[in-house]
Amino acid sequence: MSEQVTLTRDGEIAVVTVNNPPVNALGTAVRQGLVAAMEQIDADDAIKAAIIIGEGRTYPAGADIREFGKPPQPPALFEVCTRIEETTKPVIAAIHGTALGGGLEISLGAHYRIADPKGRVGLPEVLIGVMPGAGGTIRLPRIAGIGKALDIMVSGRQVGAPEALELGILDRLAETDLLDDAKTFARELIAEGAGPRKTSDRTEGLGTEEENATALQAARDGIVKKARGLYAPAKMVDSMEYSLSHSLHDASIFERDAFMSCLGTPQQQGLNHAFFAERASAKVPENGRAQPRPLNKIGVIGGGTMGAGITVAALNAGLEVTMVERNAEAIANGQKNVEKVYDRDVTKGRKTEAQKTAIMDRYTPSTNYTDLSDADLIIEAVFENMDVKREVFSTLDKVAKPGAVLASNTSYLNIDEIASATARPESVIGLHFFSPANIMRLLEIVIPTKAADDAIATGFALAKAMKKVPVRAGLCDGFIGNRILAKYMSAAAFMVEDGASPYAIDAALVKFGYPMGIHAMGDLAGLDIGWSNRKNNAAKRNNQDRYNGTIADRICENGWFGQKTGKGWYVYAEGDRRGTPNPDIDAIIASARADLGITPRDFSEEEVIRRYLAAMVNEGARVLEEGIALKPSDIDVTFLFGYGFPRYRGGPMKYADMYGLDNLLTDLREFEKEDPRFWKPAQLLIDMVERGESFDDLNKRAMA
Template identity: 90%
Template structure:
């Protein structure tokens, strides 16, 4: 076969094993080995059935993404799947780990499938801007139907083995050893005289021509339309439709052409960048220099929304958690906040009562800091006030064991100053979670000046355990995310003062791909948070900088804080998360413009986006200049996972590359004429344009 594919025999059963660590990716050598194995199986009259299985931790997890965009080496993956399907002996795919994309397509080429109960399958190509290209759109709908197949493809989700079995993708679930059970399955097929069962010939998932046409149209009207900004879902439907009336060979060629049409589109470039940026975010110097400290038990100070969310994230990671609150009433509320998350899971069938009880057994509520004496890491999640945080860290310095990592969940505050309240600043780091902390995947790991490498590495280890996406952030006001947010938030505030309606700005952002606009997001987070922050910084505000809070302050002075009060930029009916424009805002804006001496003007949607993104990208370049972010892709990851930036656009710095850095600089210089201080281009951006460089060039240098 090849070094990556071996063929062994157990009596009249051939076992084809793929061994291409770490995930058995379907690279050229694997594809060639699988074809040769099928040829040998067909030629050997003593073989009555065959099994394809993966060595190590998984069945082939998918195509080798490194080959995308390169000249393909034969055989193509669709040819391998077809060759497996044409084998004259029954072929069983024995799935464990994750059979995703090409991995599932290989198994669909097989005639039968058995899976480990913990396995997962899926066709997640949409997550990198492409679609199945090796028979996925042809074979899967024939088994499970057009609508379920499209849901799996367009969502990109991983389908648990039990669900895949219920759908009919998997024929059997293994009960003992996967290979042993696969051999038992093979012997049963041999005994029954069962021959190959070609997936491409199956029709049980399909209906009549009219029913199929209706399902395809419903997909175009529904699931495809909802996949806003994505090109691949429509091509999936096209490929499914074509396959219903053409031969397997013709359909395979059509599907492959549709796949190729996705490559190189802006959406594919953005999604592909996002895929690799996420994986590169944990590649930081500290992880290369030190091992993380032990991490078994953690403490959480505070049981409010954030503290409870962090606690749930830690419990879900299998950690033991002690939560400390200031009094019995507060800790009772903290426990209630944690329990209601798991009660909801039980209600929705995601967990059983026994599973909930087992998780809560690892949770210890307390009002005594001394109960944190054996914690490996302690996360402070109290009110965003420096004096309060320093008081907490002073107490932790006395009770925490030597070597415990002490972390602050601050959004803005100087962690060096927080660390100064302790005698061990080398143990202090920032862990900026995003709310709700048990759901939002971003975790900014903030690096104060005296933090040790192993303390920082422990923060990254916690992120991995919690399945968070970590981003290393240097120390400054707001770190990466909130610092840049403040800048483009100011640009939005200036546009409202100068004539743009807040609702027009939000509409432009939604059309750009955001799930909601910045004013709707402010209502969701609570306008009082920004108001408090502006008041705290009032004394240090520069007199030569245009103030951003004139209108927002007046909204807050009315007691309108957004969704929590039922009124902010928008008005919210009781129990509703969707608002309608607040009719009282217009008078506030009109009066503020008059007080500021501003004659309003019109803004086009195109100008709104140009200004919003220019402010974001320019501040991102300054964050890079100052070393707050190590590489542009870390800024992209921050905004993709923490601030709703549309994933198919890759993040603000990737978008800047695709828009053109020279165009960004020209926009900044145009806007600079009206406010030279706010719109002054970052020197890094100026230098990059002069050198003809891109942010992707900086990413490559950072990862070299």
């Protein structure tokens, strides 16, 4: 067939094997080989049934990303799927690993499907801003139903083999060896005289014409509405609807046209960038220079919200964890914090009691630091105070084994200063988890001055084990995320002082694509945290800089810290997580403006977004300028996974590219007239505009 596709015989059964490592991507040679295999199967009367299977670790896992952006080569994937379906002998897809996107569409083109029980299927094209284009919207609803099919496509989730069997996507699960069981399945079909069963002709997932129309309308009103701001989900529904009343040929063309209409849209560019940025974040120099140290058992200092979250993340990664707290009461609370996560999982049916017990068997609570003497990695998650953290690290230095990595979960503090409390600064790194640590995927891996490459590589290995998205961050106040956050929070604070409503700012940000506005986020995190930081940094603040906390300080002085106190920028009734505007805020704002001598003015929604993003991107450029971030896409990943930046916009630096860096610089020059210190453009940004460069150009150079 080709080097990537081979056909072998076992009696009356043809076995078509795809071998295109590492993930058997459906490149041109694979597509051509599959078509050639079907031609040979049809032409050989001795062949009564066929199996398509992948060599190595997976069934074809999707399109070949090496072909992205290149002129398409025949045959198109939808033509391959149709050719498989038109084969005159029964064809079985034997799935292991992940059959995603085009991989699942190939298997839907087959007449029958069997999978390894650990296999997964899905149509995740939405994650890069497109939709299935090779029959997914035509064939999947016919067996799984319109609602279930759309849920799979709009979420982009991977469906485990047992669920896929329940949905009718699979016909059976393998019980022993996948290929052997697929051959047994084929022999049964031959013995029964069962011929091809075209998925495109099946209707068991569908209802009456009226029921289908109702399901499609429900999809438009529900699933698609939830995918706020996304273009592809509505196109999926259009394609499904069209396929119900047209031939496979016409429906395939319609689907392909809908797929093509997604390409090149701003959100497709943003989502595609986000997809590859996430995968590029772990490509750092230290991983290329050193192997990680052993990582089997870890210690966690602290059992509060953050310490418990880190512990759960480590337990979920299969690691042994010893948690240390200062006394019996504190460690009992720490253990409760861990157990309640798994109790919730049991209550919701995500885990059994036996699974919870097996996990907790790897957890050891302690009040004695010496119980950490055999830990490979120890993570400190105590109060954000330098003296407290230095005391912890001084103690760890005495009890930790040689070679153990010592990590601080600090959000802002200087890790060099923390490391200086030990005699092993080369083994100290920062691991900035985001709360709740067992759910949030971002992990900033902060590199202090003396950290060894293998210690840094161990941080990245932990991120991989925990299935987190790691970002390498240099040493500065706030690292990447919180440093930039402070800047755009200031921009929002100044807009409120100058006349903008905090609620109008939040509404503009939600419309832009954020899950919540900056003031609602402050209430969620706790306004007292920012208040404490402002007081701690008061002595370091330059008096020439405009102060950003005038209004927020007054809110905190009333004891209003947000959701934890039931009142902040918003008021929260019991059980209410969204809140309503605090009626007392207007008076506080008016008083602050009067004291500052500010005559308020109006801010349009468009200006709010321009200022917010300009402050964010300008500080991002400074972070790059100083080497705190290795590449712009790392800043994008930080804000996509840690701060709620809308994924379909790609991240702040990608958004700036699409907005136009020259336009961004023009905005900064305009704002600079009113506050030359705060709005001064980063020199990197000025230089890039002069050279006609984009942040994507910097990404390409960093990855070269």
